[in-house]
Amino acid sequence: MADAAAAAEAGGADWIHVDVMDGHFVPNLTFGPKMVADLRKATRLPLDVHLMIERPEDWVARYVEAGAAYVTVHIEATPDAGGTLASIRQAGARPGIALNPETDPSRLVPYLDRADLVLVMSVHPGFGGQSFIPSALEKVRALRAALDARGSSAELEVDGGIKPENAKDIARAGASVLVAGSAVYLDPDGVSAALAKFRNAVA
Ligand code: ZN
Numbered sequence: 001m002a003d004a005a006a007a008a009e010a011g012g013a014d015w016i017h018v019d020v021m022d023g024h025f026v027p028n029l030t031f032g033p034k035m036v037a038d039l040r041k042a043t044r045l046p047l048d049v050h051l052m053i054e055r056p057e058d059w060v061a062r063y064v065e066a067g068a069a070y071v072t073v074h075i076e077a078t079p080d081a082g083g084t085l086a087s088i089r090q091a092g093a094r095p096g097i098a099l100n101p102e103t104d105p106s107r108l109v110p111y112l113d114r115a116d117l118v119l120v121m122s123v124h125p126g127f128g129g130q131s132f133i134p135s136a137l138e139k140v141r142a143l144r145a146a147l148d149a150r151g152s153s154a155e156l157e158v159d160g161g162i163k164p165e166n167a168k169d170i171a172r173a174g175a176s177v178l179v180a181g182s183a184v185y186l187d188p189d190g191v192s193a194a195l196a197k198f199r200n201a202v203a
Contacts, residue, residue, distance in 0.1 A: 008184065013045060033065070079165065122170075140156065
């Protein structure tokens with residue numbers, strides 16, 4: 001993990017996106033706060049921690065303490081999204097709110113003023129290597145319009161199935177942050193070359 005973070009840093013990545021999965025909210029299990037704390041020591045890049053877990057309100061403080069710059073929770077995973085976003089900010093990180101592909105973007109509207117990041121999932125969360133769901137573009141456009149209408153400077157992030165080939169359309173739809181795993185780490189030309197392809201695609 002430290003080597004992977006170092007390769008991204010050397011290649012010019014802006015952030016490290018960390019997918020935390022609990023085996024309940026999504027059918028896969030990854031890692032918890034200890035790994036985030038270890039990663040915090042291994043890179044200077046901001047850690048963008050995406051919590052795909054049930055009851056994130058019980059855990060957010062642990063991830064802030066572990067060194068997360070952003071902590072993002074799913075609207076589908078908590079009965080108290082507003083309180084959870086406030087807890088993240090109070091603990092000292094930037095709060096983010098995410099939605100799954102089947103969730104209507106209007107559900108996020110009540111929380112847009114309290115979030116520093118809005119995350120649109122463009123695959124069904126749980127596993128890497130999936131294909132981008134095209135209807136996510138419409139959600140990005142709708143959320144871009146909603147953020148602009150509020151004068152919000154929150155980041156609009158898209159996560160899942162992003163490759164240099166579709167990055168331009170996603171950026172044009174209004175995304176400010178693109179998350180890529182497979183397209184960076186499995187590029188036969190290497191991590192730095194992959195990141196350069198992304199930069200060129202959205203330039
Ligand atoms: Zn993610």
